[in-house]
Amino acid sequence: MARVFCIPGIVFLTAALVLSFLTSISLPFLTALDITRTHFGNGVLQEGSQGMIELRFGIWAPCYYDVKEERTCAKAGHGYKVSISNQEKTANVIIGSSWTRGLAIHPVATGAIFIALLLSFSQHTTMTLISSLTAFFAAFLTLIAFAVDIALYAYLKHQVNKLPDVQGKTTTSAGFWMTFVSFILLLLAGCTVCFGRRKDRSSGAASYPASSKSKKNIFSRFLKN
Numbered sequence: 001m002a003r004v005f006c007i008p009g010i011v012f013l014t015a016a017l018v019l020s021f022l023t024s025i026s027l028p029f030l031t032a033l034d035i036t037r038t039h040f041g042n043g044v045l046q047e048g049s050q051g052m053i054e055l056r057f058g059i060w061a062p063c064y065y066d067v068k069e070e071r072t073c074a075k076a077g078h079g080y081k082v083s084i085s086n087q088e089k090t091a092n093v094i095i096g097s098s099w100t101r102g103l104a105i106h107p108v109a110t111g112a113i114f115i116a117l118l119l120s121f122s123q124h125t126t127m128t129l130i131s132s133l134t135a136f137f138a139a140f141l142t143l144i145a146f147a148v149d150i151a152l153y154a155y156l157k158h159q160v161n162k163l164p165d166v167q168g169k170t171t172t173s174a175g176f177w178m179t180f181v182s183f184i185l186l187l188l189a190g191c192t193v194c195f196g197r198r199k200d201r202s203s204g205a206a207s208y209p210a211s212s213k214s215k216k217n218i219f220s221r222f223l224k225n
Helices: 003-025 101-120 125-162 174-224
Strands: 036-046 050-057 062-065 071-073 082-085 092-095 168-172
Touching: 003 101, 003 125, 003 174, 036 125, 050 082, 092 125, 101 125, 101 174, 125 168, 125 174
Parallel strands: none
Antiparallel strands: 036 050, 036 082, 036 168, 050 062, 062 071, 082 092
């Protein structure tokens, strides 16, 4: 593949891999890289047992912050659920595991990005085509992951607003936007690798007639002699 297209494609894939990998680690291991969070101005009860002013949702676990800003993260696992009650215990909402189970697609997308990055180092035209297709496939998986993030954010916001006398503000977080940036980078990488392959094919097609013409000129000289 043409070097002018090869290097940017590798850079885009590397950046997308780093962002996707960090997002996939998420809570409870990287506490700042959650998907969405809710800040409760007047506090709520989590599982009806402890006060909570902030709730963060990660790929593998939720984390709670109490009034002293001390963090407590649940045990890491796939598909967790969270129960929230108001201070008076008159209302309760549950964020079920069906809304968090889909977050596991993030590491799957990361694996696809890694494969696309490895293939992008090849100079063979067939391998570059496969690399481009793999990058687009990784972008598709990342888009699905981003859709899951949006669904979780919207549902969390809706559920929190159902609680009476609760001043909850739900926002997107770092992991949410890192997934979006990864998706854009993967689209750029796929297009860059694809354009590089087309340039190589065009260059090869252009050189063929030139070589044929030079051979014809050589033979014509012998015929004249």
